[in-house]
Amino acid sequence: MPFFFLVDVENGVTPADKEVAEILRREQKKVDGELFPPVILVVNKAESQARRENAIDFYELGIGEPYAISALHGTGTGDMLDVLVDALKKFKSLDTQEEDEADYSIAIVGKPNAGKSTLLNALLGSERAIVSDIPGTTRDAIDSFLNYDGMRIRLIDTAGIRRRGRVEPGVEKYSVIRSMRAIERADVALVMIDAESGISAQDAHIAGYVQDAWKSAVLLVNKWDVIKKDTFTIEEYQNELKVKLTFIDYAPTLFFSALTKQRLSKVLPLAIRVAKEREVRLSTSQVNKFIRDAIDRHPPPNKAGRPPKIYYGTQVRGNPPTFLFHVNDPKMFHFTYKRYLENRLREVYGFIGTPIRIVLRRRSEK
Numbered sequence: 491m492p493f494f495f496l497v498d499v500e501n502g503v504t505p506a507d508k509e510v511a512e513i514l515r516r517e518q519k520k521v522d523g524e525l526f527p528p529v530i531l532v533v534n535k536a537e538s539q540a541r542r543e544n545a546i547d548f549y550e551l552g553i554g555e556p557y558a559i560s561a562l563h564g565t566g567t568g569d570m571l572d573v574l575v576d577a578l579k580k581f582k583s584l585d586t587q588e589e590d591e592a593d594y595s596i597a598i599v600g601k602p603n604a605g606k607s608t609l610l611n612a613l614l615g616s617e618r619a620i621v622s623d624i625p626g627t628t629r630d631a632i633d634s635f636l637n638y639d640g641m642r643i644r645l646i647d648t649a650g651i652r653r654r655g656r657v658e659p660g661v662e663k664y665s666v667i668r669s670m671r672a673i674e675r676a677d678v679a680l681v682m683i684d685a686e687s688g689i690s691a692q693d694a695h696i697a698g699y700v701q702d703a704w705k706s707a708v709l710l711v712n713k714w715d716v717i718k719k720d721t722f723t724i725e726e727y728q729n730e731l732k733v734k735l736t737f738i739d740y741a742p743t744l745f746f747s748a749l750t751k752q753r754l755s756k757v758l759p760l761a762i763r764v765a766k767e768r769e770v771r772l773s774t775s776q777v778n779k780f781i782r783d784a785i786d787r788h789p790p791p792n793k794a795g796r797p798p799k800i801y802y803g804t805q806v807r808g809n810p811p812t813f814l815f816h817v818n819d820p821k822m823f824h825f826t827y828k829r830y831l832e833n834r835l836r837e838v839y840g841f842i843g844t845p846i847r848i849v850l851r852r853r854s855e856k
Protein backbone atom coordinates (compact mmCIF):
# COMPACT_ATOMS: atom_id res chain seq x y z
CA MET A 491 0.00 0.00 0.00
CA PRO A 492 1.59 3.31 -1.03
CA PHE A 493 1.70 6.18 1.43
CA PHE A 494 1.22 9.88 0.83
CA PHE A 495 3.49 11.81 3.17
CA LEU A 496 1.98 15.27 3.26
CA VAL A 497 4.11 18.23 4.33
CA ASP A 498 3.47 21.98 4.39
CA VAL A 499 5.72 24.22 2.29
CA GLU A 500 4.71 27.25 4.29
CA ASN A 501 6.57 26.03 7.39
CA GLY A 502 9.52 24.50 5.57
CA VAL A 503 11.10 21.27 6.86
CA THR A 504 10.15 20.87 10.52
CA PRO A 505 11.55 18.48 13.16
CA ALA A 506 8.18 16.71 13.11
CA ASP A 507 8.56 16.11 9.35
CA LYS A 508 11.98 14.63 10.00
CA GLU A 509 10.58 12.34 12.65
CA VAL A 510 7.80 11.07 10.40
CA ALA A 511 10.30 10.59 7.56
CA GLU A 512 12.47 8.55 9.89
CA ILE A 513 9.54 6.30 10.87
CA LEU A 514 8.54 5.77 7.24
CA ARG A 515 12.10 4.96 6.17
CA ARG A 516 12.34 2.36 8.91
CA GLU A 517 9.18 0.68 7.59
CA GLN A 518 10.52 0.45 4.05
CA LYS A 519 12.37 -2.52 2.65
CA LYS A 520 14.26 -2.90 -0.62
CA VAL A 521 12.35 -5.25 -2.93
CA ASP A 522 13.80 -5.72 -6.43
CA GLY A 523 15.72 -2.47 -6.05
CA GLU A 524 12.58 -0.50 -5.11
CA LEU A 525 11.60 0.74 -1.69
CA PHE A 526 8.46 -0.92 -0.40
CA PRO A 527 5.95 0.28 0.64
CA PRO A 528 6.33 3.29 -1.64
CA VAL A 529 6.09 6.72 -0.01
CA ILE A 530 5.07 9.71 -2.11
CA LEU A 531 6.23 12.98 -0.66
CA VAL A 532 3.55 15.59 -1.27
CA VAL A 533 4.37 19.24 -0.56
CA ASN A 534 1.12 21.07 -0.05
CA LYS A 535 0.14 24.73 -0.23
CA ALA A 536 2.49 25.32 -3.18
CA GLU A 537 0.23 27.83 -4.90
CA SER A 538 2.89 30.22 -6.16
CA GLN A 539 6.00 29.74 -8.30
CA ALA A 540 8.17 30.74 -5.34
CA ARG A 541 6.59 28.14 -3.09
CA ARG A 542 6.89 25.47 -5.77
CA GLU A 543 10.61 26.18 -5.89
CA ASN A 544 10.84 25.91 -2.12
CA ALA A 545 9.43 22.40 -2.33
CA ILE A 546 12.93 21.31 -3.33
CA ASP A 547 14.03 21.79 0.28
CA PHE A 548 12.11 18.65 1.21
CA TYR A 549 14.66 16.46 -0.58
CA GLU A 550 16.42 16.75 2.74
CA LEU A 551 13.92 14.28 4.25
CA GLY A 552 15.50 11.46 2.26
CA ILE A 553 12.10 10.26 0.99
CA GLY A 554 12.76 11.01 -2.66
CA GLU A 555 11.29 13.54 -5.03
CA PRO A 556 8.90 16.09 -3.52
CA TYR A 557 5.70 16.70 -5.50
CA ALA A 558 4.48 20.26 -5.10
CA ILE A 559 0.72 20.60 -5.11
CA SER A 560 -2.01 22.89 -4.00
CA ALA A 561 -4.84 20.92 -2.48
CA LEU A 562 -6.83 24.13 -2.46
CA HIS A 563 -6.40 24.93 -6.15
CA GLY A 564 -5.80 21.45 -7.47
CA THR A 565 -2.51 22.38 -9.15
CA GLY A 566 0.16 19.68 -9.39
CA THR A 567 -2.22 16.90 -8.43
CA GLY A 568 -2.09 15.37 -11.91
CA ASP A 569 1.63 14.56 -11.59
CA MET A 570 1.02 13.32 -8.07
CA LEU A 571 -1.66 10.92 -9.28
CA ASP A 572 0.64 9.63 -12.04
CA VAL A 573 3.20 8.79 -9.38
CA LEU A 574 0.48 7.12 -7.32
CA VAL A 575 -0.66 4.99 -10.25
CA ASP A 576 2.94 3.85 -10.88
CA ALA A 577 3.30 3.00 -7.22
CA LEU A 578 0.04 1.06 -7.23
CA LYS A 579 1.18 -0.94 -10.24
CA LYS A 580 4.41 -1.83 -8.49
CA PHE A 581 2.46 -2.66 -5.38
CA LYS A 582 0.16 -4.92 -7.36
CA SER A 583 3.02 -6.97 -8.72
CA LEU A 584 4.42 -7.30 -5.21
CA ASP A 585 0.98 -8.31 -4.05
CA THR A 586 0.79 -11.17 -6.53
CA GLN A 587 4.30 -12.13 -5.51
CA GLU A 588 2.98 -12.52 -1.99
CA GLU A 589 0.12 -14.63 -3.35
CA ASP A 590 2.63 -16.93 -5.01
CA GLU A 591 5.04 -17.14 -2.21
CA ALA A 592 4.12 -20.70 -1.26
CA ASP A 593 5.71 -23.59 -3.15
CA TYR A 594 2.39 -25.42 -3.10
CA SER A 595 -1.15 -24.46 -2.12
CA ILE A 596 -3.42 -27.08 -0.66
CA ALA A 597 -7.13 -26.46 -0.06
CA ILE A 598 -9.09 -28.55 2.43
CA VAL A 599 -12.63 -28.89 1.08
CA GLY A 600 -15.71 -30.95 1.84
CA LYS A 601 -19.13 -31.04 3.38
CA PRO A 602 -19.82 -29.14 6.58
CA ASN A 603 -18.61 -31.02 9.67
CA ALA A 604 -16.34 -33.38 7.73
CA GLY A 605 -13.43 -32.38 9.97
CA LYS A 606 -11.60 -29.89 7.73
CA SER A 607 -10.68 -27.50 10.51
CA THR A 608 -9.68 -30.40 12.76
CA LEU A 609 -7.29 -31.54 10.02
CA LEU A 610 -5.86 -28.05 9.60
CA ASN A 611 -5.19 -27.76 13.32
CA ALA A 612 -3.68 -31.23 13.47
CA LEU A 613 -1.31 -30.44 10.59
CA LEU A 614 -0.29 -27.12 12.08
CA GLY A 615 -0.06 -28.50 15.59
CA SER A 616 -2.04 -25.53 16.87
CA GLU A 617 -5.64 -24.50 17.37
CA ARG A 618 -5.69 -22.12 14.42
CA ALA A 619 -9.27 -22.80 13.35
CA ILE A 620 -12.42 -23.18 15.40
CA VAL A 621 -13.69 -26.75 15.53
CA SER A 622 -17.21 -27.62 16.57
CA ASP A 623 -19.85 -30.22 15.90
CA ILE A 624 -22.15 -27.54 14.53
CA PRO A 625 -22.06 -27.70 10.72
CA GLY A 626 -21.09 -24.40 9.13
CA THR A 627 -18.54 -23.38 11.78
CA THR A 628 -15.94 -22.16 9.31
CA ARG A 629 -17.35 -19.19 7.42
CA ASP A 630 -14.40 -18.00 5.41
CA ALA A 631 -11.42 -19.55 3.67
CA ILE A 632 -8.33 -19.00 5.84
CA ASP A 633 -4.73 -19.35 4.67
CA SER A 634 -2.08 -20.79 6.96
CA PHE A 635 1.51 -21.63 6.15
CA LEU A 636 3.82 -24.39 7.22
CA ASN A 637 7.26 -25.55 6.27
CA TYR A 638 7.62 -29.08 5.09
CA ASP A 639 10.78 -30.66 3.76
CA GLY A 640 12.23 -27.26 2.89
CA MET A 641 9.05 -26.16 1.12
CA ARG A 642 6.60 -23.49 2.10
CA ILE A 643 3.09 -24.91 1.99
CA ARG A 644 -0.08 -22.88 2.01
CA LEU A 645 -3.01 -24.66 3.65
CA ILE A 646 -6.46 -23.22 3.05
CA ASP A 647 -9.20 -24.27 5.43
CA THR A 648 -12.56 -23.63 3.81
CA ALA A 649 -16.21 -23.39 4.72
CA GLY A 650 -18.13 -26.62 4.20
CA ILE A 651 -20.08 -26.78 0.95
CA ARG A 652 -23.70 -27.85 1.36
CA ARG A 653 -26.04 -29.02 -1.35
CA ARG A 654 -26.79 -26.15 -3.67
CA GLY A 655 -30.52 -25.99 -2.91
CA ARG A 656 -29.79 -25.75 0.79
CA VAL A 657 -27.35 -22.88 0.70
CA GLU A 658 -28.88 -19.80 2.20
CA PRO A 659 -28.38 -16.43 0.57
CA GLY A 660 -26.15 -14.01 2.45
CA VAL A 661 -23.22 -15.16 4.53
CA GLU A 662 -23.41 -18.81 3.56
CA LYS A 663 -23.51 -18.08 -0.13
CA TYR A 664 -20.48 -15.87 0.26
CA SER A 665 -18.74 -18.68 2.19
CA VAL A 666 -19.33 -21.12 -0.64
CA ILE A 667 -17.97 -18.65 -3.17
CA ARG A 668 -14.86 -18.31 -1.02
CA SER A 669 -14.51 -22.10 -0.88
CA MET A 670 -14.69 -22.26 -4.67
CA ARG A 671 -12.13 -19.51 -4.93
CA ALA A 672 -9.88 -21.49 -2.58
CA ILE A 673 -10.05 -24.44 -4.98
CA GLU A 674 -9.05 -22.09 -7.82
CA ARG A 675 -6.06 -20.86 -5.83
CA ALA A 676 -4.89 -24.34 -4.90
CA ASP A 677 -2.72 -26.90 -6.67
CA VAL A 678 -4.24 -29.75 -4.74
CA ALA A 679 -7.59 -30.10 -2.99
CA LEU A 680 -7.95 -32.49 -0.09
CA VAL A 681 -11.53 -33.68 -0.43
CA MET A 682 -12.63 -34.55 3.10
CA ILE A 683 -15.25 -37.27 3.32
CA ASP A 684 -16.98 -38.03 6.61
CA ALA A 685 -16.83 -41.80 6.96
CA GLU A 686 -19.37 -41.68 9.76
CA SER A 687 -22.10 -40.19 7.57
CA GLY A 688 -21.08 -42.25 4.54
CA ILE A 689 -20.06 -41.32 1.01
CA SER A 690 -22.73 -38.96 -0.29
CA ALA A 691 -23.77 -37.35 -3.54
CA GLN A 692 -22.50 -34.07 -2.14
CA ASP A 693 -19.00 -35.53 -1.78
CA ALA A 694 -19.17 -36.39 -5.47
CA HIS A 695 -20.30 -32.84 -6.27
CA ILE A 696 -17.38 -31.35 -4.39
CA ALA A 697 -14.89 -33.71 -6.04
CA GLY A 698 -16.50 -32.65 -9.32
CA TYR A 699 -15.80 -28.98 -8.61
CA VAL A 700 -12.16 -29.85 -8.01
CA GLN A 701 -11.97 -31.74 -11.28
CA ASP A 702 -13.77 -29.01 -13.22
CA ALA A 703 -11.21 -26.53 -11.96
CA TRP A 704 -8.47 -28.89 -13.29
CA LYS A 705 -7.01 -29.22 -9.80
CA SER A 706 -5.40 -32.30 -8.33
CA ALA A 707 -7.28 -34.22 -5.68
CA VAL A 708 -6.69 -36.50 -2.72
CA LEU A 709 -9.70 -38.22 -1.19
CA LEU A 710 -9.42 -38.19 2.59
CA VAL A 711 -11.90 -40.42 4.34
CA ASN A 712 -11.99 -38.97 7.84
CA LYS A 713 -13.36 -40.13 11.22
CA TRP A 714 -12.07 -43.62 10.52
CA ASP A 715 -11.83 -44.01 14.30
CA VAL A 716 -15.62 -44.28 14.70
CA ILE A 717 -16.10 -46.94 12.03
CA LYS A 718 -16.56 -50.51 13.20
CA LYS A 719 -14.01 -52.37 11.16
CA ASP A 720 -13.22 -55.84 10.04
CA THR A 721 -10.77 -57.06 7.43
CA PHE A 722 -13.02 -56.02 4.56
CA THR A 723 -14.11 -52.57 5.69
CA ILE A 724 -11.49 -50.60 3.78
CA GLU A 725 -12.16 -52.65 0.67
CA GLU A 726 -15.89 -52.04 0.99
CA TYR A 727 -15.36 -48.30 1.27
CA GLN A 728 -12.91 -48.38 -1.61
CA ASN A 729 -15.47 -50.14 -3.79
CA GLU A 730 -18.11 -47.64 -2.82
CA LEU A 731 -15.76 -44.77 -3.72
CA LYS A 732 -15.03 -46.44 -7.03
CA VAL A 733 -18.74 -46.49 -7.80
CA LYS A 734 -19.79 -43.10 -6.47
CA LEU A 735 -16.68 -41.15 -7.44
CA THR A 736 -15.67 -43.13 -10.47
CA PHE A 737 -14.98 -40.01 -12.55
CA ILE A 738 -12.09 -39.10 -10.25
CA ASP A 739 -10.59 -42.58 -9.89
CA TYR A 740 -7.10 -41.13 -10.41
CA ALA A 741 -7.23 -39.48 -6.97
CA PRO A 742 -5.45 -41.47 -4.26
CA THR A 743 -7.43 -42.29 -1.14
CA LEU A 744 -6.43 -42.24 2.50
CA PHE A 745 -8.51 -43.50 5.42
CA PHE A 746 -7.56 -41.64 8.55
CA SER A 747 -8.66 -39.75 11.62
CA ALA A 748 -7.93 -36.07 12.13
CA LEU A 749 -9.02 -36.46 15.74
CA THR A 750 -7.02 -39.50 16.89
CA LYS A 751 -4.31 -38.69 14.32
CA GLN A 752 -4.31 -42.23 12.99
CA ARG A 753 -2.42 -42.10 9.66
CA LEU A 754 -2.40 -38.31 9.90
CA SER A 755 1.33 -38.33 9.12
CA LYS A 756 0.55 -39.64 5.64
CA VAL A 757 -1.62 -36.69 4.63
CA LEU A 758 1.02 -34.10 3.78
CA PRO A 759 3.47 -36.43 2.04
CA LEU A 760 0.62 -37.69 -0.14
CA ALA A 761 -0.59 -34.16 -0.92
CA ILE A 762 2.94 -33.05 -1.84
CA ARG A 763 3.51 -36.10 -3.98
CA VAL A 764 0.32 -35.33 -5.86
CA ALA A 765 1.34 -31.67 -6.21
CA LYS A 766 4.66 -32.75 -7.75
CA GLU A 767 3.10 -35.21 -10.17
CA ARG A 768 1.09 -32.30 -11.50
CA GLU A 769 4.27 -30.62 -12.64
CA VAL A 770 5.82 -33.58 -14.44
CA ARG A 771 6.90 -32.65 -17.96
CA LEU A 772 7.58 -35.23 -20.63
CA SER A 773 9.96 -34.46 -23.46
CA THR A 774 8.58 -34.51 -26.99
CA SER A 775 10.50 -37.70 -27.75
CA GLN A 776 8.99 -39.36 -24.69
CA VAL A 777 5.52 -38.32 -25.82
CA ASN A 778 6.05 -39.66 -29.32
CA LYS A 779 7.48 -42.91 -28.07
CA PHE A 780 4.44 -43.12 -25.82
CA ILE A 781 2.08 -42.56 -28.77
CA ARG A 782 3.71 -45.25 -30.93
CA ASP A 783 3.60 -47.71 -28.07
CA ALA A 784 -0.02 -46.89 -27.14
CA ILE A 785 -1.15 -47.33 -30.76
CA ASP A 786 0.74 -50.62 -31.05
CA ARG A 787 -1.06 -51.98 -28.03
CA HIS A 788 -4.44 -50.72 -29.03
CA PRO A 789 -4.91 -48.93 -32.37
CA PRO A 790 -7.81 -46.48 -32.60
CA PRO A 791 -10.74 -48.29 -34.24
CA ASN A 792 -11.60 -47.33 -37.81
CA LYS A 793 -14.52 -45.04 -38.29
CA ALA A 794 -16.49 -45.23 -41.56
CA GLY A 795 -13.66 -47.24 -43.08
CA ARG A 796 -11.04 -44.56 -42.54
CA PRO A 797 -8.26 -45.13 -40.05
CA PRO A 798 -7.82 -42.44 -37.37
CA LYS A 799 -4.19 -41.37 -37.19
CA ILE A 800 -2.06 -39.66 -34.59
CA TYR A 801 0.94 -38.03 -36.31
CA TYR A 802 2.79 -36.70 -33.31
CA GLY A 803 2.27 -35.05 -29.98
CA THR A 804 3.83 -32.81 -27.37
CA GLN A 805 3.19 -31.94 -23.78
CA VAL A 806 2.39 -28.26 -24.11
CA ARG A 807 2.30 -27.56 -20.39
CA GLY A 808 2.32 -29.00 -16.89
CA ASN A 809 0.12 -27.96 -13.99
CA PRO A 810 -2.15 -29.60 -15.08
CA PRO A 811 -0.37 -31.84 -17.60
CA THR A 812 -1.70 -30.93 -21.02
CA PHE A 813 -1.00 -32.86 -24.21
CA LEU A 814 -1.54 -31.77 -27.75
CA PHE A 815 -1.88 -34.60 -30.26
CA HIS A 816 -1.89 -33.81 -33.96
CA VAL A 817 -4.31 -36.14 -35.72
CA ASN A 818 -5.90 -36.53 -39.16
CA ASP A 819 -9.40 -35.82 -37.84
CA PRO A 820 -10.34 -35.25 -34.18
CA LYS A 821 -13.92 -36.36 -34.90
CA MET A 822 -12.69 -39.86 -35.73
CA PHE A 823 -11.54 -40.41 -32.16
CA HIS A 824 -14.16 -41.70 -29.79
CA PHE A 825 -13.90 -40.28 -26.27
CA THR A 826 -13.18 -43.77 -25.00
CA TYR A 827 -9.95 -43.69 -27.01
CA LYS A 828 -8.97 -40.43 -25.38
CA ARG A 829 -9.75 -42.09 -22.08
CA TYR A 830 -7.53 -45.01 -23.09
CA LEU A 831 -4.65 -42.63 -23.87
CA GLU A 832 -5.16 -40.90 -20.55
CA ASN A 833 -5.17 -44.17 -18.62
CA ARG A 834 -2.12 -45.33 -20.52
CA LEU A 835 -0.31 -42.09 -19.64
CA ARG A 836 -1.10 -42.80 -16.01
CA GLU A 837 0.09 -46.40 -16.26
CA VAL A 838 3.42 -45.37 -17.72
CA TYR A 839 4.08 -42.05 -16.02
CA GLY A 840 1.90 -41.93 -12.90
CA PHE A 841 0.36 -38.47 -12.87
CA ILE A 842 -1.27 -39.53 -9.65
CA GLY A 843 -4.08 -37.30 -8.48
CA THR A 844 -4.00 -34.87 -11.39
CA PRO A 845 -6.47 -34.50 -14.22
CA ILE A 846 -4.81 -34.81 -17.64
CA ARG A 847 -5.86 -32.64 -20.54
CA ILE A 848 -5.66 -34.18 -23.99
CA VAL A 849 -6.31 -31.93 -26.96
CA LEU A 850 -6.66 -33.43 -30.42
CA ARG A 851 -5.93 -31.08 -33.29
CA ARG A 852 -6.39 -31.61 -37.00
CA ARG A 853 -3.20 -31.73 -38.99
CA SER A 854 -3.26 -32.14 -42.76
CA GLU A 855 -1.58 -35.29 -44.06
CA LYS A 856 1.75 -34.60 -45.66
Ligand SMILES: Nc1nc2c(ncn2[C@@H]2O[C@H](COP(=O)(O)OP(=O)(O)OP(=O)(O)O)[C@@H](O)[C@H]2O)c(=O)[nH]1
Nearest residue numbers: 602603604605606607608622626627628650748749
Ligand atom coordinates in the same frame (compact mmCIF):
# COMPACT_ATOMS: atom_id res chain seq x y z
N1 LIG B 1 -14.63 -39.03 15.71
C1 LIG B 1 -14.06 -38.07 14.98
N2 LIG B 1 -14.56 -36.84 15.02
C2 LIG B 1 -13.95 -35.91 14.27
C3 LIG B 1 -12.82 -36.20 13.47
N3 LIG B 1 -12.44 -35.06 12.84
C4 LIG B 1 -13.32 -34.10 13.25
N4 LIG B 1 -14.21 -34.61 14.11
C5 LIG B 1 -15.32 -33.89 14.77
O1 LIG B 1 -16.23 -33.44 13.79
C6 LIG B 1 -16.80 -32.19 14.17
C7 LIG B 1 -16.59 -31.18 13.07
O2 LIG B 1 -15.22 -30.88 12.95
P1 LIG B 1 -14.69 -29.57 12.21
O3 LIG B 1 -13.21 -29.72 12.08
O4 LIG B 1 -15.20 -28.34 12.83
O5 LIG B 1 -15.39 -29.77 10.80
P2 LIG B 1 -15.35 -28.79 9.51
O6 LIG B 1 -15.27 -29.68 8.32
O7 LIG B 1 -14.28 -27.79 9.68
O8 LIG B 1 -16.80 -28.14 9.59
P3 LIG B 1 -17.30 -26.75 8.97
O9 LIG B 1 -16.30 -25.71 9.28
O10 LIG B 1 -18.60 -26.55 9.67
O11 LIG B 1 -17.49 -26.98 7.51
C8 LIG B 1 -16.13 -31.81 15.48
O12 LIG B 1 -16.97 -32.19 16.53
C9 LIG B 1 -14.86 -32.64 15.48
O13 LIG B 1 -14.37 -32.92 16.76
C10 LIG B 1 -12.31 -37.52 13.46
O14 LIG B 1 -11.33 -37.88 12.83
N5 LIG B 1 -12.98 -38.43 14.24
Ligand SMILES: [Mg+2]
Nearest residue numbers: 606607627628
Ligand atom coordinates in the same frame (compact mmCIF):
# COMPACT_ATOMS: atom_id res chain seq x y z
MG1 LIG C 1 -14.35 -25.77 9.72
